Amino acid sequence: MKRKHLEERFFLFLMIVSMVVVVGSLLLILGTVLARGLPALDWAMLTQTPQGGYYLGKEGGILNAITGSLALAGGATALSFAMGLAVALHLQNLSSRWAHLVRLSLDVLWGVPSIVYGAFGFTLMLLLGLRSSLLGGIMALALLELPVMVRAMDEVLLMVPFELKEASYAVGATRFETAVKVLVRQAMPGLLTAVLLGLGRGIGDAASVLFTAGYTDRLPTSLLRPVASLPLAVFFQLGTPVPEVRERAYAAALVLTAIVLAISLLARLLSRRLERHVIR
Amino acid sequence: MGALTALAAALVPLIALALLMRARPLLQLAPLGELLTSTSWRPLRGEFGFWPFIVGTVWVTVLAMLLAVPPCLLCAIYLAEYAPRPLREAVKPLVDLLAGIPSVVYGLWGTLTVVPLVRDVLAPWAGTNLEFIPLLRADNPTGYSVLAGGVVLAVMVFPVIISTAEEVIRAVPDGLREATLALGATRWQMVKGVVLRRAMPGVIAAVVLGFSRAFGETMAVMMVVGNVAQIPRSIFDAAYPLSALIANNYGEMMSIPLYDAALLAAALILLLVVLVFTLLARVALLRAVRRAA
Numbered sequence: 001m002k003r004k005h006l007e008e009r010f011f012l013f014l015m016i017v018s019m020v021v022v023v024g025s026l027l028l029i030l031g032t033v034l035a036r037g038l039p040a041l042d043w044a045m046l047t048q049t050p051q052g053g054y055y056l057g058k059e060g061g062i063l064n065a066i067t068g069s070l071a072l073a074g075g076a077t078a079l080s081f082a083m084g085l086a087v088a089l090h091l092q093n094l095s096s097r098w099a100h101l102v103r104l105s106l107d108v109l110w111g112v113p114s115i116v117y118g119a120f121g122f123t124l125m126l127l128l129g130l131r132s133s134l135l136g137g138i139m140a141l142a143l144l145e146l147p148v149m150v151r152a153m154d155e156v157l158l159m160v161p162f163e164l165k166e167a168s169y170a171v172g173a174t175r176f177e178t179a180v181k182v183l184v185r186q187a188m189p190g191l192l193t194a195v196l197l198g199l200g201r202g203i204g205d206a207a208s209v210l211f212t213a214g215y216t217d218r219l220p221t222s223l224l225r226p227v228a229s230l231p232l233a234v235f236f237q238l239g240t241p242v243p244e245v246r247e248r249a250y251a252a253a254l255v256l257t258a259i260v261l262a263i264s265l266l267a268r269l270l271s272r273r274l275e276r277h278v279i280r
Numbered sequence: 281m282g283a284l285t286a287l288a289a290a291l292v293p294l295i296a297l298a299l300l301m302r303a304r305p306l307l308q309l310a311p312l313g314e315l316l317t318s319t320s321w322r323p324l325r326g327e328f329g330f331w332p333f334i335v336g337t338v339w340v341t342v343l344a345m346l347l348a349v350p351p352c353l354l355c356a357i358y359l360a361e362y363a364p365r366p367l368r369e370a371v372k373p374l375v376d377l378l379a380g381i382p383s384v385v386y387g388l389w390g391t392l393t394v395v396p397l398v399r400d401v402l403a404p405w406a407g408t409n410l411e412f413i414p415l416l417r418a419d420n421p422t423g424y425s426v427l428a429g430g431v432v433l434a435v436m437v438f439p440v441i442i443s444t445a446e447e448v449i450r451a452v453p454d455g456l457r458e459a460t461l462a463l464g465a466t467r468w469q470m471v472k473g474v475v476l477r478r479a480m481p482g483v484i485a486a487v488v489l490g491f492s493r494a495f496g497e498t499m500a501v502m503m504v505v506g507n508v509a510q511i512p513r514s515i516f517d518a519a520y521p522l523s524a525l526i527a528n529n530y531g532e533m534m535s536i537p538l539y540d541a542a543l544l545a546a547a548l549i550l551l552l553v554v555l556v557f558t559l560l561a562r563v564a565l566l567r568a569v570r571r572a573a
Binding site for chain 1: 281282284285288289290291292295298299301302350351352354355357358359362371373374375376377378380381382383384385386387388389391392393435438442465466467468469489492493495496497498499503523526527530543544547550551554555557558559562563566
């Protein structure tokens, strides 16, 4: 065989090995979480808050963390969506130089580590005189989700055909009416996907809520009180020396992974389903 | 709307400014150069030397990149140039899935799988067979090490590098491919000589994006890297990255004078480094896509 064909075979082999490594590590992670989490998961884990002696292995569950995470990520996603949609719509009307600058800035924000958002949220809270609370967590997470959402919404808004906007302007609609009634409706599947992307990023993030949301054994009741969250439930429970509590960390990780995967599957399904209503 | 857009555009400098304001008391204590290069970290005595943490971050990140870049590039090339369409359509969602897994879950996987692997298999093996290489000296029996952090981080940056690199490789015009194949080149020769050369700026950008993701990653690394404030001498030593320093000590930061300033200064260092790298990568990426198209 010629040398070039040998080389071809050799690199093809390496590529297939790499594919196996990458896909295999994904399966390994999911498999580990499932295998360790499932035996530790029971109904009480999902429906109870920590009772007395919970952190020594007595009864209770992680309902505080589940509801806390939903409240944090839900609030942050709502706030971030409201701000993000305005920014994404405004981007469509900016001159290309400014739009370019804003997009670059959002791309950079996307890369900012979440611990930095946590630290920034913390300085904001010092400024406002807030202590660690649901509100503080929501602010930090909303900022963390903002670049993901705006860039995703921006991408779909860019795909709306220019003729649709022209037609809308031609019948006398203002820019605002066109944005809300034509652009948003046309881009709806993409916007929903953007929201779910943001939600997925927000619910899994630990480093930013560490500073800002605190942790508690109670259910979230007030914006000004600390809340628990699933990622921190995993982290704190894994750090204890009691084996039963560590088991619960595995269960919490399984719940968190299941929620994140469900969100990402839902995003895929929804965008496919809703795409049928889009005018092309 | 305009105000919100301006806010979004100005958020990065705003964050930097806010952190700088809070970190300023520390900068008045000692010059920046001394803070960055001093190795003595004794908050109670007012000594804040960031050097061990900076070195820790660099070790873990560089090791992660060494582990991640070759398989990621091969994978991206395979997906873009070789894989039949159904396989590509099946693998890409999986890679996206990998990107969506929360970092604590990576950390959990690291403590359950990677740390025992390092402790029970890799470290003893290196201890008996590779003792003569100082970088591989294994005298840390716990398994919580630079290597464990590097492996976990490498898996975390897989999706970042693969999806970006695959995109830029696919953006290379088909005409170039056809011309190369028509001259009798094999596919790999085409990839090596033409496609990669054309896509190089974008591929470098993909690697840099992965680097900046790894550089600031906190929870997963902190769960497996050992968190000992020392300068690691071997990949089996424990390290203490900057991000872990911030996350581990937020509890006591308001009770020791200047501690909060020091931690927020650490956050500022992270932000600035990531900022420089992401900006470079993004600008290179825009150029690359424009040139390829």
